Amino acid sequence: MGTPFLHLSSDQWIEGGVVPDRRGDDGPFDWVNSMRPRFFDGFHRTIAAMAAAGNDLIVDHVIEYPSWRSQLAELLNGLDVFVVAVVCDLHELERREQHRGDRRPGEALAHLRENGIHDLGPVDYTIDTTAGITPATVDAVTTAWRHRTAHSAIFDPRPSFYDAGDVFDRYSAHRGGERYRSANAVMEEPAVLAEVGNPTGLRVLDLGCGDAHFGRHLLTAGAASHRGIDNSQRMIEAAKNLLAGTTGRVQLASIEDVDVEPDSVDLITARLSLHYLPDLQPTFAKSAKRSCRAAG
Numbered sequence: 001m002g003t004p005f006l007h008l009s010s011d012q013w014i015e016g017g018v019v020p021d022r023r024g025d026d027g028p029f030d031w032v033n034s035m036r037p038r039f040f041d042g043f044h045r046t047i048a049a050m051a052a053a054g055n056d057l058i059v060d061h062v063i064e065y066p067s068w069r070s071q072l073a074e075l076l077n078g079l080d081v082f083v084v085a086v087v088c089d090l091h092e093l094e095r096r097e098q099h100r101g102d103r104r105p106g107e108a109l110a111h112l113r114e115n116g117i118h119d120l121g122p123v124d125y126t127i128d129t130t131a132g133i134t135p136a137t138v139d140a141v142t143t144a145w146r147h148r149t150a151h152s153a154i155f156d157p158r159p160s161f162y163d164a165g166d167v168f169d170r171y172s173a174h175r176g177g178e179r180y181r182s183a184n185a186v187m188e189e190p191a192v193l194a195e196v197g198n199p200t201g202l203r204v205l206d207l208g209c210g211d212a213h214f215g216r217h218l219l220t221a222g223a224a225s226h227r228g229i230d231n232s233q234r235m236i237e238a239a240k241n242l243l244a245g246t247t248g249r250v251q252l253a254s255i256e257d258v259d260v261e262p263d264s265v266d267l268i269t270a271r272l273s274l275h276y277l278p279d280l281q282p283t284f285a286k287s288a289k290r291s292c293r294a295a296g
């Protein structure tokens with residue numbers, strides 16, 4: 001590749017003894033919920049720091065969550081990045097997992113099916129390694145890298161599920177056309193409104209606001225302001241139409257990326273949207289702890 005590259009991978013840190021040995025699934029430290037998020041936060045910052053210091057890097061990493069991807073996009077902004085997705089068929093994946101023997105059985109499949117690691121957003125190049133890694137595979141990747149454009153796909157957002165095909169139209173027909181008969185209208189919406197109580201004077205942040213039907217309702221009921229966040233273009237267009245003539249505002253953004261002024265809202269709603277997030281922790285930490293006023 002013409003220049004010496006450094007190889008960086010979180011496994012090197014684990015193998016190098018950075019993480020103390022776990023004595024059992026539960027201890028002596030909470031790896032999954034506490035240490036692991038901090039560990040990878042630091043790993044991502046290290047990638048950016050090494051690159052910013054002028055090092056050329058080959059980074060071997062599994063980007064597991066949308067929040068990891070957006071953090072990397074933020075940290076790597078301005079750097080020359082080329083993202084290669086390395087894929088292989090499922091039998092081969094399981095064979096390799098068994099062969100290396102240092103992974104929880106089924107971990108690789110869980111990355112694919114539960115984390116959806118290959119659906120988190122566009123990449124610059126995909127290489128299929130089912131048949132193994134040959135000189136031709138290496139040549140394909142390096143040729144694609146040499147022909148890269150100045151803009152890496154890591155900086156592009158993941159297209160919303162609701163913007164694919166006719167999903168938005170079918171969803172709207174169900175939620176809108178049958179609004180007065182659907183289970184949402186009859187059971188779920190009254191329960192949510194009862195939970196919200198009287199919104200008079202409240203500044204509302206609605207995460208995954210959809211067409212802002214709910215936001216408009218809150219404004220009509222006296223909410224002081226409404227700001228909706230949604231990552232679907234179609235939803236945002238519909239929301240703008242529905243909120244025309246009101247003070248309600250919407251923004252095309254992912255819930256995980258939303259950054260709101262501290263103490264700027266009184267009520268955060270997320271109706272039927274949080275189940276789309278594979279990792280709730282960063283969203284709660286940002287939205288709930290930062291933007292919402294104390295006791296909000």
Ligand SMILES: C[S@@+](CC[C@H](N)C(=O)[O-])C[C@H]1O[C@@H](n2cnc3c(N)ncnc32)[C@H](O)[C@@H]1O
Pocket residue numbers: 160162207208209210211213214229230231232235253254255256270271272273276277
């Ligand atoms: C079932 S709809 C609910 C819409 C609205 N909250 C309601 O109650 O009518 C889920 C909404 O969440 C949005 N959504 C899903 N994942 C999202 C994400 N990561 N960031 C922002 N919006 C998201 C979808 O685009 C969709 O509009």
